[in-house]
Amino acid sequence: MKSSTFLALTYLLLCFVMFSGCDGSSNVDNLSASGKLKIVTTTGMVTDIVREIVGDRAEVVGLMGPAVDPHLHQPLREDAVQLSQADIVFYSGLMLEGRMAEIFEQVNRQGKPIFAVTAEVDHEKLREPPEFAGHPDPHVWMNISLWKEAGQYVVEKMTELDPEHAEVYQHNWDAYSLQLDALAEYAVTSIESIPAEQRVLVTAHDAFGYFGDAYGMTVLGVQGITTESAAGVDDINKLVDFIVERKIKAIFVESSVAQNNIRALIEGAANRGWTVEIGGSLYSDAMGETGTYEGTYIGMIDHNVTIISQALGGKVPAGGLNGKLKQD
Structure with a gap:
């Protein structure tokens, strides 16, 4: 890693500690006092599926806007601030946001709930092209059925963290799943x-x-x-x-x-x-x-x-x- 990049990341992580504190106390018992969760996400695809599932229960803040390449995205100071203020964090995973790995590790060390939405996608269904050095292809959202597995994982984690609203999350997911099924059928017949x-x-x-x-x-x-x-x-x-x-x-x-x-x-x-x-x-x-x-x-x-x-x-x-x- 170049020294300038290392120093920049170190600064970001120090900012994160400054904003978040060091007690690692973020959990379901002390989520937003307003009663509305703050969820921070990375790519637009993750942001959208989380919004569909949580509905009005949470404010969902995406770190990466349109035309942002997640492979190349360098964590910004604002990213650190948003992450420090989050109740829950969801990211894509499978090394898609590779340059954010260090800040994700810092979030995890602070005890904040942070999840890769692809964590429980069936690994037998993941592509592992030889040119990717043994790592799975991270672009799983291109297969609607695999992205549904990611969505189901979000439902499970939200239910664990906020069980009082489990029915809301499941209801929202059931309705959205029907739309995804229609989209998958359209993809098949169109191609x-x-x-x-x-x-x-x-x-x-x-x-x-x-x-x-x-x-x-x-x-x-x-x-x-x-x-x-x-x-x-x-x-x-x-x-x-x-x-x-x-x-x-x-x-x-x-x-x-x-x-x-x-x-x-x-x-x-x-x-x-x-x-x-x-x-x-x-x-x-x-x-x-x-x-x-x-x-x-x-x-x-x-x-x-x-x-x-x-x-x-x-x-x-x-x-x-x-x-x-x-x-x-």
């Missing part, structure tokens, strides 16, 4: 409508592996699973060869990842006589703008499924599953 030879998803980085496994697509990313990895010239040339040989119609940029590598693929294909277009911008590690339909988990996945299907020759409604997608 199946794409001609078989075009069911290839080329994106800026390998965030869609679970999506491909769940819904029957070959997925190729210019970069690896983490955006900290770099794409080499050989990687780009191999992908260009694949795109030209398979006559892939469209490839996709991501809202939280630079477009340079995707542009290189388009130029490379053009030099070999094949025109491939940008099929649209997908949400991978971050959701859409706060307050929009695409700024929810359901809207995010609906957008991705619809855009992919439209660009690759599938048949889907222009407004997506719920008719709420923005029309460009």
Whole structure:
């Protein structure tokens, strides 16, 4: 670790101790005096599923807004302050928020309830690509059924910490689960409508592996699973060869990842006589703008499924599953 980074993290952790105190006394008996919990979360996907489950019982504060790449997010002083004020903390886990590991450890040492929502996702269902050095692929929200396992874990932990409102959490989850089931069915039927030879998803980085496994697509990313990895010239040339040989119609940029590598693929294909277009911008590690339909988990996945299907020759409604997608 570079000395400047180490000093910055040390400062943040000192700030955390200053704001939180050292008695580790945060528990279900002394949660917010107002009766409304404060829950701090990391990514938009975690924030959204926690909000759906807790409803009006808690204020949920997400640390990472739209277009924030969780792989690269450095903890800020404001993150430390929010975490120190939280009654409960939920994060994604599986090393997605890798640069926040030290501050999470500090939160844990202070005795504050902190949970990775992926902690009890069936490990036999986790992808472990060889290039990720033995660690599971963290992008589990791309498979709706796996993300439901994460949601059920949130329900269990909220019930343990706040048993008086267990029925509220379960009721909210039951209603939301039905929406997720409808979304999963839409994903399956939409991808199946794409001609078989075009069911290839080329994106800026390998965030869609679970999506491909769940819904029957070959997925190729210019970069690896983490955006900290770099794409080499050989990687780009191999992908260009694949795109030209398979006559892939469209490839996709991501809202939280630079477009340079995707542009290189388009130029490379053009030099070999094949025109491939940008099929649209997908949400991978971050959701859409706060307050929009695409700024929810359901809207995010609906957008991705619809855009992919439209660009690759599938048949889907222009407004997506719920008719709420923005029309460009």
